[in-house]
Amino acid sequence: MNAEMNHAETPAAGAQVLLRALKEQGVEVIFGYPGGAVLPIYDALFQQNAIRHILVRHEQAAVHAAEGYARSTGKVGCVLVTSGPGATNAVTGLVDALMDSIPLVCLTGQVPTHLIGNDAFQEADTVGITRPATKHNYLVKRSEDLARVVHEAFYVARSGRPGPVVIDLPKDILIKPAPYVEATREPHRSYRPQTEPDAAQIDRAVALIQHSRRPILYTGGGIINAGPEASALLRELVAETGIPCTNTLMGLGALPASDPHFLGMLGMHGTYEANMAMHGCDVMINIGARFDDRVTGRLNAFSPHSKKIHADIDASNINKVVTVDVPILGDAGLILRALLERIRSLNAQPDRASITAWWRQIDSWREKRSLAFVQPDAPGSIIKPQHAVRRLFELTRQSGRETFITTEVGQHQMWAAQHFGFERPNHWMTSGGLGTMGYGLPAAMGVQVAKPDALVIDIAGEASILMNIQEMGTLAQYRLPVKVFILNNQYMGMVRQWQELLHGSRYSESYSEALPDFVKLAESFHGVGMRATSVDDLDRVILEMLKCDRAVIADIAVDQGENVYPMIPSGAAHNEMLLGPDRHHNNTEVTNAGMVLV
Amino acid sequence: MSDTTNGQRTATISVLVDNEAGVLARVIGLFSGRGYNIDSLTVAPVDADLSRSRITVVTRGTDLVIEQIKAQLGRLVPIHKIADLSADGPHVARELGLIKVIARGEPRVEALRIADAFRAKIVDTTIESFVFELTGASEKIDAFIDLMRPLGTTEISRSGVAAIARGTRTII
Ligand SMILES: Cc1ncc(C[n+]2csc(CCOP(=O)(O)OP(=O)(O)O)c2C)c(N)n1
Ligand SMILES: [Mg+2]
Numbered sequence: 001m002n003a004e005m006n007h008a009e010t011p012a013a014g015a016q017v018l019l020r021a022l023k024e025q026g027v028e029v030i031f032g033y034p035g036g037a038v039l040p041i042y043d044a045l046f047q048q049n050a051i052r053h054i055l056v057r058h059e060q061a062a063v064h065a066a067e068g069y070a071r072s073t074g075k076v077g078c079v080l081v082t083s084g085p086g087a088t089n090a091v092t093g094l095v096d097a098l099m100d101s102i103p104l105v106c107l108t109g110q111v112p113t114h115l116i117g118n119d120a121f122q123e124a125d126t127v128g129i130t131r132p133a134t135k136h137n138y139l140v141k142r143s144e145d146l147a148r149v150v151h152e153a154f155y156v157a158r159s160g161r162p163g164p165v166v167i168d169l170p171k172d173i174l175i176k177p178a179p180y181v182e183a184t185r186e187p188h189r190s191y192r193p194q195t196e197p198d199a200a201q202i203d204r205a206v207a208l209i210q211h212s213r214r215p216i217l218y219t220g221g222g223i224i225n226a227g228p229e230a231s232a233l234l235r236e237l238v239a240e241t242g243i244p245c246t247n248t249l250m251g252l253g254a255l256p257a258s259d260p261h262f263l264g265m266l267g268m269h270g271t272y273e274a275n276m277a278m279h280g281c282d283v284m285i286n287i288g289a290r291f292d293d294r295v296t297g298r299l300n301a302f303s304p305h306s307k308k309i310h311a312d313i314d315a316s317n318i319n320k321v322v323t324v325d326v327p328i329l330g331d332a333g334l335i336l337r338a339l340l341e342r343i344r345s346l347n348a349q350p351d352r353a354s355i356t357a358w359w360r361q362i363d364s365w366r367e368k369r370s371l372a373f374v375q376p377d378a379p380g381s382i383i384k385p386q387h388a389v390r391r392l393f394e395l396t397r398q399s400g401r402e403t404f405i406t407t408e409v410g411q412h413q414m415w416a417a418q419h420f421g422f423e424r425p426n427h428w429m430t431s432g433g434l435g436t437m438g439y440g441l442p443a444a445m446g447v448q449v450a451k452p453d454a455l456v457i458d459i460a461g462e463a464s465i466l467m468n469i470q471e472m473g474t475l476a477q478y479r480l481p482v483k484v485f486i487l488n489n490q491y492m493g494m495v496r497q498w499q500e501l502l503h504g505s506r507y508s509e510s511y512s513e514a515l516p517d518f519v520k521l522a523e524s525f526h527g528v529g530m531r532a533t534s535v536d537d538l539d540r541v542i543l544e545m546l547k548c549d550r551a552v553i554a555d556i557a558v559d560q561g562e563n564v565y566p567m568i569p570s571g572a573a574h575n576e577m578l579l580g581p582d583r584h585h586n587n588t589e590v591t592n593a594g595m596v597l598v
Numbered sequence: 599m600s601d602t603t604n605g606q607r608t609a610t611i612s613v614l615v616d617n618e619a620g621v622l623a624r625v626i627g628l629f630s631g632r633g634y635n636i637d638s639l640t641v642a643p644v645d646a647d648l649s650r651s652r653i654t655v656v657t658r659g660t661d662l663v664i665e666q667i668k669a670q671l672g673r674l675v676p677i678h679k680i681a682d683l684s685a686d687g688p689h690v691a692r693e694l695g696l697i698k699v700i701a702r703g704e705p706r707v708e709a710l711r712i713a714d715a716f717r718a719k720i721v722d723t724t725i726e727s728f729v730f731e732l733t734g735a736s737e738k739i740d741a742f743i744d745l746m747r748p749l750g751t752t753e754i755s756r757s758g759v760a761a762i763a764r765g766t767r768t769i770i
Contacts, residue, residue, distance in 0.1 A: 127620060132631050136675040139619065156675055189616060190678040316669035319662060 011177035014146055015044040018107070018174070021150035023050050024183055027078045029069065029449055030054070030107075031062040035082020037109025037122060040174035054449055054478060057470035059086050061442035063093020063164075064468070067102045068446030071429045072404055074227060076157050077446065079106040084122030087129070087168075092436060094133040094164045099433025100250060101225055103162035105153050106134075112172035113141055126168045135163030140170065143178035151183040160193025161314040162225055193313065197330035202338045204326045205285070205309045209339075210348035212283035212307075214358045215243045218266065218295075221250030221432070222288015222313060222332040224425045230333035231425040234287070235259070237340050242355045244362055246274035248289045249417055250432040257421030263362070264371070267295040268568050269414040272370035272577060273362050275566075278303050279574040280361070287311045288332040291321040292433070293597070301573030311335045370566045370579055371418050381535045385412065385487045385558040388538060389419040389459065392485060395542045397421075402454040404447045406430065408440040408464030411493035412486075414564045416459040438467025441484060445471055448480040455483070455546065462488040462555075463512050472525035475551040483545050484553045486518060489560045497563045502570070502595065518555035527551035570594035608637070609664045610656050610683045610691055610761045614769055616676035617643045617651040624674050625653055634659065634667055638693070638736070638758040650678065656691075656736075656759050679769040683761050691761035695739040700727045701750030709749050716742050 012020070018041060022030075029052045034042045045053050056062040059081045066077025081090050087108040097104050108130075111120040127139045136156050138149045146169075153165040209215060217238065223230045231254040238245050238261045245255050246266040255262045264271035266278055275297075278284070284306045289295070291310075296302045299321065308324040310317075311332060318327040328335055343349060375387040389412075396403045405420055406429040407413040413430055422428045429447065431439035440458040448456040458465075465486055475482050495510040519529030528550050532541040538556070545554045565580045571594020615621045622641055629636050637656040644652045657667060664682065671680050683689040697718075699709045706726075713720065713730050716738070722729035732742055736759060746752050763769075 128623070131620065131624060131627055135673075137620075141619075161673075188675070191675045314669075314673065316666065316673055318669070320666055320669075323662070 011179055013040065013044070014143055014169075014174040014176055014178040015040040017147050017178040017180050018150060018169070019044050019048060019051060020180055021147045022078065025151065025154040026075065027051055030078045030080050031056055031065040031069070031446065032080030033059050033062060033082065033086060035086050035109060035122070037083035037111060037171050038080060038086075038107070038169070038174070040171065041080060041107070041109075041169075053080075054445075055474065056442065056445075057473050058468060059089035060093050060438065061445070061468050061471045061474070063090050063097065063104065063106065064436075064439050064442035065446030065449070066104050066106075067093065067097050067100075067439075068406060068429050068443030069450045070102050070104060070446075071224075071443075072426055072447040073450045074426065076103040076105055076154055079104060081106065081108055082122065083109040083111055083126070084124045087124055087126040091129060091133050092434075094130055094166065096431055096434040096436045096439060097164040098133060098135060100431065101162050101221060102164065103157040104164040105150075105157050106164060106166045108166055108168050110139070110168045110170040113170045114172070116170065126166065130166045133164070134166050135161075137166035137168065139168040140173050143173055143176050146173060146178045147181045151181075152188050155187035156191060159191070160195075194329050195313070195331040195334055197311070197328050197335045197338050199338070201326055201328045202335070202342055205328060205339060206342045206346065206348050208283050208307050208309060208326060209241070209243075209285065209343065209350060210346070212350045213354035214277075214281045214361075215241075215283040215285060215350055215355075216277050216281040217243050217245040217285045217287065218248075218278065218289055219245065219251045219254050219287045220248040220289025222311075223251055223254040223336075224288075226288065226331050226333035228425055230336055231255070233333060233336035233340060237336060237343075240340065240343060241349050242352070242359070243285070243350070244277055244359070246270070246278065248292070248295060248432075249430060251289060252417060252428045253422035253425040256423040258423060265417050267292070268297070269418065269564050269566065271418075272368045272566055272579065273365040275568065275574040275577060276365045277362055281306045284308045285311075286324075287335065288313070290317045293321075296322065297568045297576075298571055298573045301575075303574070368579065370577075375535065377535065379534070379536055383532065383535050383538055383556060383558045385415050385489065385562055386419050387535070388485075388487055388556050388558060389415045391538055392457070392459070392542055393420045395539065395546060396455060396457070399455070399546050402451070403427065404429065404444070404451065404454055404456045406440040406444040406447065406456070406458045408458070408460045408467075409435045409437045409494075410461040410464055411489070411497065411562070411564050412459055412461045414494075415487065420459070437461075437464035441465060441468050441471050441482070444482045444484075445474055445480055448482050449478070457483040457485055460484050460486045461493060462486050462490065462515055462518070463492045466516075469521070472522065472527060472551065472553075476526040480551060481549050482551050483548075484551075485545070486553065486555050487558050488515075488518070488555050489558050489562065490515065491560055493562075494564070500563065518553050522551070522553035525551070527553060530554045531557070533557045570597040605660045606658050607661065607664065608656060608658050608684065609667075610654065610689065610759060611668065611671070612652055612654045612681045612683055612761060612769060613671055614644075614678040615651050615653060615674075616678070617645075617649055618676055621651070621676050622653065624676070625655070625671070628670055628674065629655070629657070629667075632670060634663070638756075640758040640760050654759055654761050681763070681769045683763055686763065687767060688764040689761055690764060691735060691759050692733055693736045693739055693759050694757040695732045695742070696721070696755040697730045697732065697743060697746055698727060698753040699730070699746050699750050700752075702726050705749040709746060712742070712745050718742065
């Protein structure tokens with residue numbers, strides 16, 4: 001303290017203090033876009049080298065990029081935008097991060113404190129607008145709060161169930177001198193999420209597991225958020241008990257896709273075996289998933305005969321949608337460790353013979369090969385989108401390079417989830433909860449910034465990619481060699497699929513009219529464009545793309561009429577899946593109740 | 599206290615929050631955003647240094663919904679403690695009502711008689727009006743207002759429910 005006083009420095013300006021606090025919080029990269037209200041921060045950034053700034057082309061993309069960065073590194077992503085339109089443009093990204101529990105701190109500029117409420121130029125009620133879009137938000141009105149709020153924001157963003165935090169910074173606060181305070185060990189007065197599970201609940205869960213005959217592990221994004229150790233523990237638990245495991249869309253990679261215990265993704269477009277096993281299990285062990293409606297199907301028919309264990313970091317997820325028998329509040333990793341230790345010390349593995357019989361049943365479901373598709377191989381044949389993803393998977397695997405996959409939203413996203421095998425956590429980034437078209441390209445950008453040597457591929461649709469296509473400019477500026485792999489079906493395919501199945505094939509406004517020439521588009525952004533129009537070109541284009549050390553758009557023309565199967569139609573149960581256009585397992589009519597669902 | 603109609607009950611929930619800008623908006627936004635009811639709401643700082651406020655919400659829902667409300671409140675960062683007073687044990691709940699009755703002649707006399715029976719205080723009077731102050735359970739204030747309405751023009755201002763557990767239990 002005294003030593004510091006001796007420096008007798010004049011207190012630094014708010015913007016300097018802000019950067020110092022960010023540095024103390026370990027920030028290395030900020031994704032941002034300037035404007036009048038944040039010019040003092042940009043000036044401070046200009047005068048230092050510790051924090052790198054990536055200039056995006058749209059604030060929404062800054063947030064998605066920070067999401068990609070956070071999800072691939074496990075760190076808190078950082079965003080900087082100006083007041084008014086800068087802040088409102090960021091809102092979609094914030095909600096996306098909120099829904100998928102991604103830790104972010106978003107700094108927004110604000111008009112000076114004395115003008116707040118006056119409808120000043122580029123004023124928006126940012127804390128008001130972002131209150132339901134964030135885990136928490138702050139408006140810094142006093143210079144003495146600035147450093148503390150920054151430390152607190154990072155603590156809140158990464159603790160408990162992670163999420164986005166906004167700090168709204170009036171311009172005068174950035175200019176006026178502000179005192180610096182270091183981060184304390186008690187970063188918040190009251191916010192202390194419970195991470196250690198309750199031992200009695202662990203015991204109750206272990207008792208259920210021990211006496212189960214048809215158990216299933218259903219795991220979600222919570223395991224990914226709990227860090228790679230949690231995924232390693234899941235593998236151990238599976239190996240120890242032989243329990244089959246399915247992952248949600250957000251949870252892919254927690255168990256290697258190549259693990260024989262892996263049933264694939266579950267839910268609306270999950271595998272037959274995963275959904276049937278969920279339906280038929282007697283004990284369900286949900287770790288870090290939230291019984292999303294995309295997963296459960298019709299609730300009153302959801303896994304009707306099972307006892308349910310639900311481990312979650314967020315108490316409000318427990319008994320929200322599905323009532324469970326054993327709730328466990330805490331961190332997924334700590335819970336997995338406790339379960340594993342207890343099972344080992346009590347020798348409480350489920351009965352081997354029952355597990356073997358259960359696997360026999362599951363294997364018979366597997367024989368349906370619900371992800372099967374037919375790729376005609378005659379020269380000139382049109383490419384099946386599933387085949388394109390499969391080839392991409394196999395050729396990237398053969399390349400031996402560390403590979404990260406992001407996606408946009410639509411059919412291509414589901415095909416990516418189904419056909420690209422994820423062996424490790426944190427290598428798959430997709431917009432799950434919000435389903436934000438335009439997520440994939442900026443998210444890939446954020447990953448590539450964090451992992452400059454890795455292969456980062458955005459599996460895209462031709463409609464989604466146009467929602468943040470301007471980020472091709474960012475890729476060029478920072479020489480980020482992101483690969484955009486467009487499954488171009490010339491339709492908003494997912495919309496077309498629903499219209500086909502639910503609205504009498506009336507394809508209202510779902511045709512992708514007047515598409516750009518994606519090859520020329522890539523070139524105009526200083527990237528490389530490629531195109532495959534038949535199955536003969538596919539491997540060559542993929543290999544060329546993988547070899548290229550620049551940003552690439554590979555425009556892959558795929559079968560326009562292909563639908564994503566299997567599918568649990570809206571309002572149907574897990575055991576009422578459609579397996580394919582001519583492979584109806586059950587002739588499921590979509591009910592009126594189902595029609596209203598999204 | 600907790601009356602049940604079709605599986606719904608009334609819950610009186612008190613939360614202790616950091617007394618900071620926007621905290622009330624967070625609580626109210628949570629209720630409106632997730633479609634929960636607010637029957638009544640009170641808020642005021644309660645610590646000697648004014649650092650924390652107590653918000654009391656009267657709401658309705660099934661047990662599951664009430665549990666959800668408490669869990670959702672628990673997610674709000676500036677919240678310190680949450681108590682479901684109506685479920686956690688005996689408690690007292692009081693409301694203050696200011697009721698203006700504008701009337702002349704016999705109705706005016708009748709208003710005075712009723713006020714006396716309810717032990718309402720007269721806090722303001724003119725030749726043609728009274729302002730009564732009444733404290734008690736919300737139902738008592740409801741009953742008083744029902745009797746006053748036919749007597750003339752009435753104007754009502756109610757505080758919303760303040761509540762606290764009986765005995766030594768606290769949420770400080
Ligand atoms: C921002 C946004 N707007 C609208 C939607 C609704 N939506 C979901 S998928 C989809 C079509 C996506 O088309 P495309 O990117 O070509 O992917 P495809 O389904 O054809 O693979 C639309 C419009 C959405 N998810 N996000
Ligand atoms: Mg498409």
